[in-house]
Amino acid sequence: MTTNPNDISSNTIDDSSAQKIPETKITVRDLNLYYGDNHALHNIDMDIYKNKITALIGPSGCGKSTFLRCLNRMNDLINSVRVDGEVFIDNKNIYDKDVDEVSVRKRVGMVFQQPNPFPKSIYDNVSYAPLKHGFVKKGNSCNELVEKSLIQAGLWEEVKDKLSQPGTSLSGGQQQRLCIARTIAVQPDIILMDEPTSALDPISTEKIEALMLELKEKYAIITVTHNMQQAGRVADYTAFFHMGDLIEYADTETIFINPGKKKTEDYITGRYG
């Protein structure tokens, strides 16, 4: 069994090209997940890189969200779940006994399909978690952090005059950017996004995509999407899941233009059925 995250296994990217080798942020080894008796993920091996956007694609129910939730131990909240295998983040297995899942989630932020701001003011939405984590104290430093996060999320100009209004009063796209700002404010290394634009109109989607491209300068981003164009537009790497298996994982261009597996090609070209 592979335990050394630096081993190159079948599903890691082939770096024979002259490209600069990207820095590995997450290494998944032999990951299996069970919902009770339902074996939802089978022997997943995958390396995920820093400052890149990795897209997870695949038909509904194939385990994309499940896999994503493994990366910040959100699955621990579901009673029936059992996880086998290893997920190394910065060379530390987050499923080790001495790792607290709360601190994992602090470093691996998550943005959900439906925008879910807290029913509090815009300001409180962003400042709540950093205050609780003790990153900042109430007052100037907190104000600065809120402003910085909202600027990064591209929302500052739209909300700077109404920070005390409830976050739920914003439009769907604005709410989603507020959720991203809230995630950024905790200063994670990795941002997980589960279909972040599927509830949004094209213009809001475009803004979020632009935002993702900006954010990858600082973070590793892993996003689930059902939108092939979106994967093509933003993702550096794409992983195709099918019925709990990771079928193919390569840079986006390869997956879309020259897929190695028949299943991938069928799915990409819309012949999957």
Place this chain on the structure above:
Amino acid sequence: MKNINNKTLSDNPFYDPSLSKRHSKARRFKIFTITCIVFALSFLVFFLGDMIVKGLPAFQQSYMQIDVSYNDKTIASTRKAIDKKYRRIVSRAWLRNIPNQVEESPELMNTTQSTWVLVNHQVDQYMKGHYFKIKSKELKIIEDMHAQGKLQLQFNRIFFTQGDSKIPENSGLKSAIIGSILTLLVTMVVAFPMGVMTAVYLEEFADDNRWTQFIEVNINNLAAIPSILFGLLGLAVFINLFGLPRSSPLVGGLTLALMTLPIIIVSSRAALRSVPDSIRQAGYGLGLTKVQVVQDHVLPLAFPGIMTGSIIGLAHAMGETAPLIIIGMIAFIPDSPGSIFEAATVMPAQIFTWAGMPERAYIERTAAGIMVLLSVLISLNALAIILRKKFEVKW
């Protein structure tokens, strides 16, 4: 298209012969449901109307303006304070109070005052139009005084400032109201935090295993237990085992807390469950601990629902009589309880006591007591609705 008559029928593409039958069936069903509502409403109107007709007179009481002399002699023998001819008209309870009056305002001593004096319940009932056997001598005085405007119905303050009394015109609801307040305070202080905490544990923290299922089933069973059994439990545990004072608001409140607990737990759980999971996910996704998520995000959202459920539970406890009778809160309590350890009675128990009295004045007070109790209960329910509405618009 052969002939005109046929044409009109077959040309209507929406014509359906079975439809008129189905429509009339629907109409019959509607009439039936409306009849049911009318029945239910008329019962309610009849009950409320009867209560109001019977109870309203109790909010007025007859007073008579006569001369009262305050001196050593009349304090020693209070009957002598008033003219002999009024002795069978004026209330004994009022006369008995003369020494207290002097004690409160000493300047009354050695004076004669023209005062409004409480009359006894027979005269009062006569004034309210009910026949009473009153001797012709007194009857003449009553008619005279009434004609002069010196005998009239005034607002019945006594009903709210006195406790129970063996003298009907002197009996009031005050000690029962205070007893009810003290009892419900104990109930809330015990049941609210316990109920909410239990609900939070079961809904947010507990795993779904045999043990929690067992607790859950038992809580639901608790809600179905006849209330009188809670009285027996209270008697056995709080009074006999722990030796807490009998008839006290403390024991009554604890007993009612046991009864209210399942209501609070069930409604709090429903309120917690109605908080969208996405809020919890958002919290956990930010690396918050369970307690932070529950305390700062879930509970505030569930709070209006919890409050509504608790107030309804409180209203429920307020109207409860049977278990309190068992633990002795039916006692004759002329003086209001000063603490939760003293003997007390509660409003429904007081109503129950009065309902068993033969005098017409008590019948009147029974109905009036029910009116007061109902008003409080309706206000509590209204408060629950207002609270829910108010918290809802807050975000």
